Amino acid sequence: MPAPAPTILATSIGFDSRGRGPYDWAPGPVFDLAFDLAGRPEAPRLCYVGTATGDDPVRVAGVYGAFAGSGVRVSHLSLFPMPTVPDLRAHLLAQDVVWVGGGSVANLLAVWRVHGLDEVLAEVWRAGVVLGGVSAGSLCWHVGGTTDSYGPDLRPVTNGLGLIPTSNGVHYDSEEQRRPLYHRLVADGTLPGGHATDDGVGLVYRGTELAEVVADRSGRAAYRVERGADGAVVETRIEPRRLR
Template sequence: MTAPEPTILATSGGLRVGGRTRVLFDALVHHAVDLSGVHGRRPRIMYVGTAIGDAEHFTARATEAARVAGFDLTPLHLFPMPNLEDVEGAVLDQDVVWVMGGSVANLLAVWRVHGLDRVMRRAWQAGVVLTGVSAGSLCWFQGGATDSFGPELRPVTDALGFLPYGNGVHYDSDEGRRPLIHRLVADGTLPTAHCTDDGVGLVYRGTELVEAVTELPGKGAYLVTREGDRAVEQRVEPRSLPPLSH
């Protein structure tokens, strides 16, 4: 069971602190599973932690979050070598691929060395729902603003480009991101940018933005377009996802 057409859910959220566990998958991750159309069995979700160097402690937390959610989770590690014999087969066998945040620049470099960029494109075209947070959102676009190179935000313009837009993440919680996105769109470094406050996700069918959704109240999504030599921002009100019971 896969989504009926190529589907991406690009987010600035999806995780929350648990009561008995350190991390839970929040409504955005559950929405990605819903978008896959899986039913009649446990959802299969792949966790990809490349952007934080496949940190084992977070793999353990994601595994626990999946257990609580009722998902079957497969971690994909690329450090120190791929942990799966058939990476492409494993990716294509998932309902959802969820990519952790961290360094998008490092993620892109490591994925390309291992050919995972091409695998992800094939999975996307096959209907595996691609999703993730922060770097796990930026990677699907043309580029955006990143702290991969240090605390001062810099542009990244060589992301995977499945979606022909710029992407702004953590739009309301990192004060440097909005002005940099505006500048990059205004000077043509980035195309039209789609941006998310923390807790917000953007749903794409093919390359078309079809909906903004949120797991937190009062949050927004934004379209930043170029008009002449300036950037113009339009707010998009997201649909509130139902809260989770656990």
Template sequence: MRRQVFAFSGVLTPRPGERGNRPLLEHVLALGAERRQTEGPVRLCYVPTAVGDDPAAVSAYQRVFGGRDDVVLSVLTLFPQPSVPDVRGHLLTQDVVLVEGGSVVNLMAVWRAHGLPDVLRECWDAGVLLAGPSAGSLCWHVGGPTDAWSERLAPFTEGLALLPHSNAVHDDSAEQPRRAAYRRMVAAGELPGGLATEDGVGLHYLGTELVEAVTVRPGARAWRVDPDGADGVVERPITPRAL
């Protein structure tokens, strides 16, 4: 089985005429369908740990995917206890595990309390597509900048590290200086080099190698950012394919 991850920056504020995150989610389903290699609906498990298993987030995904013939949607919540009796068995039967954005710090703390890191690595090895926006993107990497502790961005390095580099999301956000903060952290050695995505851009990895970047927003890009050995960084733009 191919080990694969699709990590993306969701569209925080859709522009007039944009479809928001829907094309990215449809791309996730398409990758899940390719993984199946057989006829039948895509088995998608939504994991909203990073937003504290918010019922509103669960309802939103149930509205989008619950009535479709090409998707079998399940939800794994962990508050106050796991919503399925066998978490490992359930996740290993999925085509896609889709992790919600939110607090990556709280996400990883709860996952570790429930033994999810080992289970998710097993899913990855078994070819289950691991996907998600924001915190659901950072978690598969070593880490990245986060505002989970305070309003100020800080380096987080306790991700699953399936992908052995850092990740920065919402790299073009006007609300916080995420672009500058990420590059400063890489230059200072607080984060290893890695990949940043602007809003609407996703990264598809096979194993630990990036095979494609995609976007729902014209002009949006991904960036490879590495330390230059002289208190700075070298950055290389990656032009994504439009979905």
């Protein structure tokens, strides 16, 4: 059987909350989509990567708790204080989905490169493992985007992995600095054009091409943002397919 097409699920979608605490999580429909994209809707193998929050053990536990009692075979890869698996490449190649949590994309990229994880993830992607994530876990696959990694005033990040050779905007409707800064960075050439997502919206890439936009709630959208011939930014709304 041929390997699945290289696939990335880049989102502004996190876990659902069960309401009994900040990390009492439930897997939302975006995870069913990820498993379907991997061709493993039953008993999929999912590895959670929480580098962007310093491998916070409470968040790691929240991921295991979210899938407890399901058929999902969960593992995690932490890099602090040392990798939790003996062979990063072998472990990630054995997964169906790698899910990257949100947090500091700048720190994530730096730590990944120290461990050679940037090259490993590119190989894993080419092998057909679905790469997905939220916020920092969306930005990282692209050339760059806007980030609060450096403080409350957003700044550009331009050294993403570049598996998707465009830019990415996350939390487009919920953080007021996101849209104007993204427009400015595309207009002045700091970032190439790309796609942005409201909270609750995800982008499905097959290879390097956008294949579909999805959402886990109503009233949200994705946006194509590009520099026009006159240098002005052109933003085009893309209506998503509703999950569930």
